[in-house]
Amino acid sequence: MAEFKIRTYNNIAIAGLERFPRDRYEVASEIQHPDAIILRSHNLHDEPLPETVKAIGRAGAGVNNIPVAECSRRGIVVFNTPGANANAVKELVIAAMLLAARNICQGWDYVRHLEGDDHQIHKQVEAGKKRFAGFELAGKMLGVVGLGAIGVRVANKALALGMNVSGYDPYVTVERAWQLSSSVIQASSLDELLGICDFVTLHMPLTDQTRGCIDQGRLASMKDGAVLLNFSRGGLVDEAAVLAALDAGKLHAYVTDFPTNALKRHPKAICLPHLGASTREAEENCAVMVADQLRDFLENGNIRHSVNFxxxxxxxxxxxxxxxxxxxxxxxxxxxxxxxxxxxxxxxxxxxxxxxxxxxxxxxxxxxxxxxxxxxxxxxxxxxxxxxxxx
The missing domain is CATH 3.30.70.260 (ACT domain)
Structure with a gap:
């Protein structure tokens, strides 16, 4: 009989599940009386947690889908995997800046709807391409809000692309500060950063304090024609204010991983289907990291990368x-x-x-x-x- 039982939600990468020795662990999606739960995006707020649960492991960074306060009251340790998907998100943010700066999505859509033979298409392309003229990243100022595992990587990579970078994070850790390039300009406040940047990318958790922090007033303080990128949480922005800024030309583009009905068809919004960590490498990294954390806790009581302990x-x-x-x-x-x-x-x-x-x-x-x-x-x-x- 297995010593420990693990209930899984969502599709957890096999590389992670294989970290649980079969002679000591029973791992299944329908398991009863689990010692621990491992999940990705499944919402645990809507169901009771079994009394046997000692730990919950989130194969990802955000834990908004987990009732953390209840877990703390019950002594349940909640783990996440900071940094495991950081490279995947960093690469998508860089791609998003290029999509917005070069009007790639609009240009691609234009070409897909051209009709006629190749000669006619060529003529239409030459006549229409001026509508999609963009601008280069080099020399532009990127503002990075939140200098955690992802934000630091984005900042450093943007510097390598020839951009200037300003960062803001009142809670930056010593570890991340060591990893951040000394060329990144420190902003003393979010408002200061917003006023000087051509691109702003958000990399902070969604809390009562950060919800809707990019509102009408802060959008008004941004440079005309700036690009706003949100690969963190949809609730960080006031959507109505963003739409108004797009309509008024205040924002050149809004690129987000969190589509809504209001955003998905807006010509200046690029909405992606929550692709930030959707790479094979990121999913495997997260699964392996959270599996190792749960094992060390269950077998030794050790706690690494917990959000509540x-x-x-x-x-x-x-x-x-x-x-x-x-x-x-x-x-x-x-x-x-x-x-x-x-x-x-x-x-x-x-x-x-x-x-x-x-x-x-x-x-x-x-x-x-x-x-x-x-x-x-x-x-x-x-x-x-x-x-x-x-x-």
Whole structure:
């Protein structure tokens, strides 16, 4: 009988599913009482999470389809795969800038509807091509909003194409800052960036703070004829304001991965069917990364790349039983857990405690065997969200 059960949603790349050893894992889409869930875009908000679930892995970056707040309350660790699809999205953003700058989609559509023999088509092409004259990327200013795994790659590649680049991200990490070219101009605010750029590309999460942040006022502050690119989340822009800016000629084009009825037929909007991470390489990278994260958590209690719990990685001490304990970040939790083990005559060999906001996580390597009665006692401590032992 398998030690762990994984329920899958969507089509998860085989390269990822193969990371789960068949002798220890049962992996299926209809599995009952799963220990973990792995998914891509499936919406978990509309269905109850089984009581057995300990972790959810999203094969991608965004987690809007996962009830993260509920998971945190229940001690369920939510993983994502930042950077695994970054190259795929970066390449599509570069392609999108070229599509918009050179009016490629409009020109292609024009040619497809030409009629007559080849000589007549040639004459029509020569007569009509001036309608699709565009501009080059070199020398233009690109504004990158959000300097995470994708934004940094887009910024660096744009520099290589001869563009000037300005970036804005008040939460940029040290890791991403090291990866970002020193030639990128730092903007002190979103409004400052919007006012100086010929292209603006959005690479930030959709939150209550960012929803609709590209609104009528901010669009008005942009340069005339600018191009707006959105391969992050549709809700970041005020769609009505974008349509008005396109109609008024304020925006040269809007390129997005999130089509709507209002946008899909607009002559200045280029709508793609959510292709950002839709490459074989990206899907495999995401699946492999999330599978490895889930395995390390289920087998060792280690947490890497969680959106709701702190990073917590500890090498297992030999001859011990590991305890994995998500809990509230309040005083005296570790002492209460330690006291509970002490009352049972159990010695602690190694202990790691990490916190993130209101959530904390403790890993303990306890000497010898630890019975389920000990874990049950830990679960009764006020503030402990869950507890399990990993032999």
């Amino acid at each position: 702190p990073e917590a990685v500890m090498t297992r001490a030999p001859g011990t039983t590991r305890l994995s304990i998500p809990h509230a970040n309040v005083p005296a939790m570790v002492s209460q857990i330690s006291a509970c083990l002490g009352e049972k005559g159990i010695n602690i060999v190694e202990l790691l405690n990490k916190s993130r906001g209101e959530i904390a996580y403790t890993l303990i390597d306890a000497e010898g065997e630890v019975g389920e009665d000990v874990v049950d006692a830990i679960r009764t401590i006020d503030g402990v969200l869950a507890a399990r032992r990993i032999p």
